Amino acid sequence: MPNIKFVKVEKNYQDNKFNALQNINLLIxxxxxxxxxxxxxxxxxxxxxxxxxxxxxxxxxxxxxxxxIKDIKKKHLPYFRRNFGTVFQDFKLLPQKTVFENVAxxxxxxxxxxxxxxxxxxxxLSMVDLLEESDKYPNQLSGGEKQKVALARAxxxxxxxxxxxxxxxxLDYISSLEIIKLLxxxxxxxxxxxxxxxxxxxxxxxxxxxxxxxxxxIVGDQVKGKYVI
Amino acid sequence: xxxxxxxxxxxxxxxxxxxxSWLSVATxxxxxxxxxxxxxxxxxxxxxxxxxxxxxxxxxxGVYFKPDIDESRIKEIENEIKNNEDVSxxxxxxxxQALDKFSNDNKDDPVIADALNEIGENPLLSSIIVKAxxxxxxxxxxxxxxxxxxxxxNNINYGKNKDVIERxxxxxxxxxxxxxxxxxxxxxxxxxxTFNAIRLSLYVRKREFxxxxxxxxxxxYIKAPSIFEGMFYGFFASVLAIIAIAGTAYSGLPxxxxxxxxxxxxxxxxxxxxxxxxxxxxxxxxxxxxSSMIAIRKYxxx
Numbered sequence: 397m398p399n400i401k402f403v404k405v406e407k408n409y410q411d412n413k414f415n416a417l418q419n420i421n422l423l424i425x426x427x428x429x430x431x432x433x434x435x436x437x438x439x440x441x442x443x444x445x446x447x448x449x450x451x452x453x454x455x456x457x458x459x460x461x462x463x464x465i466k467d468i469k470k471k472h473l474p475y476f477r478r479n480f481g482t483v484f485q486d487f488k489l490l491p492q493k494t495v496f497e498n499v500a501x502x503x504x505x506x507x508x509x510x511x512x513x514x515x516x517x518x519x520x521l522s523m524v525d526l527l528e529e530s531d532k533y534p535n536q537l538s539g540g541e542k543q544k545v546a547l548a549r550a551x552x553x554x555x556x557x558x559x560x561x562x563x564x565x566x567l568d569y570i571s572s573l574e575i576i577k578l579l580x581x582x583x584x585x586x587x588x589x590x591x592x593x594x595x596x597x598x599x600x601x602x603x604x605x606x607x608x609x610x611x612x613x614i615v616g617d618q619v620k621g622k623y624v625i
Numbered sequence: 626x627x628x629x630x631x632x633x634x635x636x637x638x639x640x641x642x643x644x645x646s647w648l649s650v651a652t653x654x655x656x657x658x659x660x661x662x663x664x665x666x667x668x669x670x671x672x673x674x675x676x677x678x679x680x681x682x683x684x685x686x687g688v689y690f691k692p693d694i695d696e697s698r699i700k701e702i703e704n705e706i707k708n709n710e711d712v713s714x715x716x717x718x719x720x721x722q723a724l725d726k727f728s729n730d731n732k733d734d735p736v737i738a739d740a741l742n743e744i745g746e747n748p749l750l751s752s753i754i755v756k757a758x759x760x761x762x763x764x765x766x767x768x769x770x771x772x773x774x775x776x777x778x779n780n781i782n783y784g785k786n787k788d789v790i791e792r793x794x795x796x797x798x799x800x801x802x803x804x805x806x807x808x809x810x811x812x813x814x815x816x817x818x819t820f821n822a823i824r825l826s827l828y829v830r831k832r833e834f835x836x837x838x839x840x841x842x843x844x845x846y847i848k849a850p851s852i853f854e855g856m857f858y859g860f861f862a863s864v865l866a867i868i869a870i871a872g873t874a875y876s877g878l879p880x881x882x883x884x885x886x887x888x889x890x891x892x893x894x895x896x897x898x899x900x901x902x903x904x905x906x907x908x909x910x911x912x913x914x915x916s917s918m919i920a921i922r923k924y925x926x927x
Contacts, residue, residue, distance in 0.1 A: 471844075478841035488836045492644065504633055505842035549840065 398461025398556065400424040400447055400588070405456035407442050407612075412454070416442040417612045420456070426556070429580070429589040431599045434609035440592035443609065444559050447590065448480040449473055478506060481550025481558045481587075485565035487542040489534040489549075495521070496530040499549045506553065520548045524578060540571025547578055557588040564595050572598050630846060638853025645826050649858065652822035656862035656912060657869070659811035664870045664905045666804025671897055673800065686755040686763065687782045688770055692720075694777045696751070702774055703753050709769060711762040716754045723749040750779055812912065819916040823855055827924055834924050844925050851917045859913025863906040870901065 400423070407417040417439045424430050432440045445451040446458050449465040458465045460479065468476050482488075489498050499520060500513045508516070521527045524544040534542055543563055550558055560579060564572035576598040583589045583604075593599060599606060608616035642649050690699055699717060707715045718726075724747045731737040741748075755770070757763050767783050827834075837847045 474838065474841050474843040474846075477839065482839050488832070488839065490833050490836055492640075501837075502840040504630075505837065505840060505846050507630055509629070553841070 398463075399426055399459075400557070400590075401459040402443075402446070403457045403459070405446065405453045405458060407439075407446065407451065408454045415612050417446075417453075420614060422607070422614065422617075424588065424590065426588055427583070427586055429583045429602060429604035430591065431602060431604060431606045432590065432592045432609060433594060433599055433606055435594060438609045439612040440594075440609055441561055442612075444561050444590060444592050447557070447559060448477050448482065478553060479556050481547075481553065481555040483543065483546045483550050483558065483560040483563045485562035487534070487539075487546045487566075489542060489545055491534055494531050494533055495526060495537070495545050498534070498545055499552050502549050502552045516552060520552050523551075524548045538571070539566045540568070540574060543567060543571070543575055544578070547575065551582060555587065557590065558582060559590045559592075561592045562594070563591070564593065564598055569597065573601065576601050631849070634846060634849035635853050637850035638857065641826065641830075641850055641854050642857040645829075648822050648826055652819055652858045653862045653865070655818045656815045656858055656909060657865040659808075659815035659912075660862055660866035660905050660909050661869050662804075662811045663808040663908060664866050664901060665873060666800075666808055667904060668870055668874060668897075668901055669800055669804065671901075673796075684756075684760065684763065686757075686767060686770065687752050688755060688774070689750040689752045689779045689781070690777050691779045692750060694751070698777060699751055699753065702777060705773075706753065706755055706770065709766070711757050711759065711766055712755060713758040714756045718752050718754060720747050720749050720751045723752065812908070816912055816916055819855065819858055819912055820920050822858070823851060823917045824920040824923075826854065827851060827921055831924055847925060848918075848921050851921045852914055855913035855915075855917030856910055857913070859909035859911070860906070862913075863902075863909030866905050866909070867902045870905070 402420045402422040405417055405420040405422075406415065408415050420443065432443060434440050442451060446453060446465070447460070449458075449468060452466060460476075463476075465476075490501060493501065496517055499517050503513045503516060518527055518530070521530060524547055526541060526544050526548065529537065529541060534545070537545065543566075547558075547560075547563075550560075558579065560575075563575055563579075567575065572595060579589050579591065580602060591599075591602070603620060605620070606616070606618050607614060688702075690702075696719065703715050703717050706712055724741075727749060728738070728741065755766060757766050763783060767781060770781060771778070834847055
């Protein structure tokens with residue numbers, strides 16, 4: 397599994413009027429669990445988007461292993477993104493598909509056989525404790541359950557990296573703890589976890605590396621950190 | 626794997642088509658109307674062509690001789706005209722044959738029978754019926770006959786048929802023009818409405834595209850269901866249009882039965898079924914697919 401490296405990265409918006417990230421130098425080693433913390437608008441989401449090439453740096457380079465994301469051709473981006481599993485605050489589930497179909501979709505797009513889908517999806521759903529909800533639609537689930545579906549979908553392709561952007565933003569404390577436990581478990585299985593959040597409780601619960609961002613700059617990087625702003 | 630993905634996107638396209646049922650009904654209806662106008666114009670044009678061809682085949686020059694010209698001279702003239710390279714056939718009709726035919730054609734009309742009895746003798750003239758190899762040569766042939774046999778000739782009738790053909794030709798050309806203009810207007814409206822219907826359905830699913838891209842779906846994989854959706858609009862509208870045109874041919878067009886060589890307009894429709902329905906189907910599918918391809922481009926930046 398490759399490392400992720402930021403070298404002198406700048407990201408500007410609105411014709412360079414707004415600097416979302418400034419001079420970011422960062423190395424995330426394979427298999428690490430990293431929490432990126434900061435206030436709203438600090439640049440956490442922009443930083444994660446640069447990792448899976450949803451955004452491109454204005455200056456500097458972002459490497460995934462030896463690949464510079466700037467060099468990836470547009471038509472190869474969907475294939476590059478299959479290295480990452482992504483989870484968001486608003487879940488981003490497909491509303492017209494059942495829990496099973498939502499998770500299966502990630503396998504369908506890469507051309508997995510129907511047999512493989514029928515074998516893999518129930519395994520992942522039981523891992524997140526949602527096997528019995530397979531036939532339900534997203535609007536029939538609680539926030540915590542929706543996030544577990546999103547997590548299951550992110551995991552199904554066994555990606556090298558899981559990027560979770562405010563995954564507990566819409567969840568109660570108990571559900572948040574469940575999600576963080578699942579992320580820790582996935583990390584133990586070998587995946588790199590990048591967690592962007594301003595949820596103090598789950599950062600402290602994880603007890604892993606914490607990178608603090610303020611106004612687009614890294615202001616803290618602690619190996620076994622606590623949420624301090 | 627490509628086949629598997631194709632099957633999955635096809636199924637997805639069908640699901641979207643069924644799920645947005647009202648939007649689908651509206652789009653299919655407008656597209657159907659446009660295709661119907663185009664198809665009906667095509668059919669009318671084909672029938673009119675058949676009709677003109679049929680009338681043209683029956684065009685001939687009737688050369689009527691003065692009563693004092695004897696049969697041997699007429700036969701000589703017949704042979705001379707036969708030798709003209711533009712002539713396809715020459716048929717001699719004696720005054721007796723002409724009377725028989727006239728009497729037979731009017732046997733149910735007592736006024737004409739009484740008039741013939743009153744006259745007491747055969748008032749009709751001997752004639753020859755000349756047919757040209759090429760329709761365009763009739764004018765030249767008339768000139769040739771008039772300049773060489775004017776002394777023997779009583780009259781020549783060609784002008785009447787010529788007028789009928791020219792008038793029919795003008796009517797057909799006008800019908801075609803109207804059909805093309807109406808067809809173009811309807812097809813433009815159909816493209817716009819299909820395009821907007823698909824755009825609306827894409828707008829509703831805009832967020833889904835982001836999700837699809839995030840899980841690593843290629844642009845083609847995201848695009849394909851919408852292209853199939855457009856294809857379904859085109860397909861169902863075409864099928865409806867083909868059925869409606871068949872219905873029109875069955876109920877309306879028998880008015881011209883007998884005027885065309887194939888007796889029956891339905892037979893004519895059936896024998897041209899592949900051309901008419903094929904054209905409608907291709908037009909429908911093209912409108913559906915092209916509209917969806919244009920509409921989806923907006924939503925698929927990498």
